[in-house]
Amino acid sequence: MSKRLSCKALSCLLFLINAACSDKPPQKMSILLPFDLPQAVIPQDNPLTKEKVRLGRYLFYDKRLSGNGSMSCASCHQPALAFTDGKRVAVGSTGELHSRNTPTLVNVAYMHPLTWSSPLIQELEQQILIPLFSDTPVEMGVSEHEHTILEALRTQEPYPALFEAAWPGQEDAFDFNNIVMAIASFVRSILSFNSDFDLYAYGAQDTALSDSQLRGLNLFMSEKLECHHCHGGINFSQSSTHALNNASDKPFHNTGLYNLHNTGDYPEVDRGLFDVTGLQEDMGKFKAPSLRNVALTAPYMHDGSVDSLREVLDIYAAGGRDMRAGVYAGDGRLNPHKSVFVRPLQLSETDIEDLLQFLHALTDKSILMNENLGDPWLNN
Numbered sequence: 001m002s003k004r005l006s007c008k009a010l011s012c013l014l015f016l017i018n019a020a021c022s023d024k025p026p027q028k029m030s031i032l033l034p035f036d037l038p039q040a041v042i043p044q045d046n047p048l049t050k051e052k053v054r055l056g057r058y059l060f061y062d063k064r065l066s067g068n069g070s071m072s073c074a075s076c077h078q079p080a081l082a083f084t085d086g087k088r089v090a091v092g093s094t095g096e097l098h099s100r101n102t103p104t105l106v107n108v109a110y111m112h113p114l115t116w117s118s119p120l121i122q123e124l125e126q127q128i129l130i131p132l133f134s135d136t137p138v139e140m141g142v143s144e145h146e147h148t149i150l151e152a153l154r155t156q157e158p159y160p161a162l163f164e165a166a167w168p169g170q171e172d173a174f175d176f177n178n179i180v181m182a183i184a185s186f187v188r189s190i191l192s193f194n195s196d197f198d199l200y201a202y203g204a205q206d207t208a209l210s211d212s213q214l215r216g217l218n219l220f221m222s223e224k225l226e227c228h229h230c231h232g233g234i235n236f237s238q239s240s241t242h243a244l245n246n247a248s249d250k251p252f253h254n255t256g257l258y259n260l261h262n263t264g265d266y267p268e269v270d271r272g273l274f275d276v277t278g279l280q281e282d283m284g285k286f287k288a289p290s291l292r293n294v295a296l297t298a299p300y301m302h303d304g305s306v307d308s309l310r311e312v313l314d315i316y317a318a319g320g321r322d323m324r325a326g327v328y329a330g331d332g333r334l335n336p337h338k339s340v341f342v343r344p345l346q347l348s349e350t351d352i353e354d355l356l357q358f359l360h361a362l363t364d365k366s367i368l369m370n371e372n373l374g375d376p377w378l379n380n
């Protein structure tokens with residue numbers, strides 16, 4: 001009530017009409033981007049505000065937001081690893097294994113669609129419900145613990161003030177709808193455009209890349225290698241989109257990682273787009289992941305089955321992965337669903353080294369210790 005009384009008369013009247021009076025109402029914010037880069041598209045029903053970003057940051061790092069109090073978003077999306085976890089596949093709060101490798105969240109505001117292979121999940125607000133509530137597998141395990149979690153947040157400093165600031169005057173702002181909106185807002189603020197590549201490409205700093213990195217960039221963009229075909233746009237992913245363009249509607253590809261018993265199949269645990277559409281032609285199709293900070297996000301691929309960037313390049317050079325032994329044996333190079341853009345390449349040792357150097361030029365070290373993105377509970 002005290003806030004309401006301190007309002008100046010006219011603004012108070014206006015705000016009372018909206019039932020949302022406070023000294024400083026949340027302001028729609030747009031993030032200042034370097035090099036005149038285009039803004040990400042923000043859904044109209046969740047405008048970005050400083051207050052939501054601030055609250056979302058506390059929630060992102062808060063283990064209270066899991067069923068057994070053991071896991072936050074940051075347990076799997078750690079800033080030091082460009083918001084990945086270094087694991088082959090993610091492990092949920094109850095120890096259950098996810099079938100998938102944890103992707104980076106850097107610049108995810110520009111990614112549509114989300115996840116490794118679903119065309120249906122377009123917005124962060126949809127995606128965030130999965131780690132919170134899903135039980136196949138359990139990630140944060142919130143289901144059936146909603147009430148306990150909300151009660152714990154309600155009495156935890158500094159949440160009362162943060163929720164009030166984000167939704168001033170709302171009778172009870174502590175609900176999962178608001179929690180998801182705040183986390184989505186924070187995640188949209190995880191932006192990185194400060195790699196040597198950015199300085200070179202957008203900042204016009206000709207000397208930002210070494211000769212080797214420049215040769216790697218040229219190879220990456222060449223019609224011979226076709227990397228840019230799938231890894232294009234602001235995040236080196238065909239699924240990159242922004243205010244001035246739309247993402248491709250076919251951003252999923254089979255890159256010949258598997259060919260079980262030479263039947264074209266992928267391991268049943270994860271068959272990519274096929275598991276969504278049921279169409280044979282979608283077998284083993286996944287989204288081309290962002291390559292930003294890729295040197296920090298090992299292991300690689302949807303199932304974390306490739307340990308190093310060198311191995312990734314060897315697989316591309318061979319035109320797919322030939323697995324000679326084991327339950328997943330089969331020659332991925334011959335997978336009938338493989339993209340025509342993945343085919344054997346003649347690459348010298350120098351070419352491979354140049355490509356590796358280029359991929360390292362996509363690392364933005366400033367993101368790892370950015371004071372606006374780290375764990376806010378450490379300073380409390």
Ligand code: HEC
Nearest residue numbers: 072073076090091092098100101102103114115116131139
């Ligand atoms: C148990 C580990 C784990 C936790 C906890 C977790 N994630 Fe994830 N996250 C993953 C994995 C694995 C994927 C890939 C899912 C898929 O492709 O189906 C993912 C995907 C995502 C994506 C999509 C990225 C893209 O490029 O498509 C976003 C966004 C995301 N997580 C945000 C969050 C937020 C926010 C939280 C907290 C509410 C969270 N995650 C909690 C493991 C986790």
Ligand code: HEC
Nearest residue numbers: 225226227230253286287288289300301302312316339341
């Ligand atoms: C036909 C589209 C396509 C082409 C061409 C392509 N990629 Fe990919 N790339 C993908 C897809 C899809 C994945 C994920 C595959 C999976 O997990 O099953 C991927 C994964 C990767 C990864 C692993 C990233 C991670 O975080 O897991 C790297 C690195 C990579 N590609 C680099 C390259 C390079 C370098 C080239 C050129 C030699 C290239 N790609 C060509 C689609 C493509």
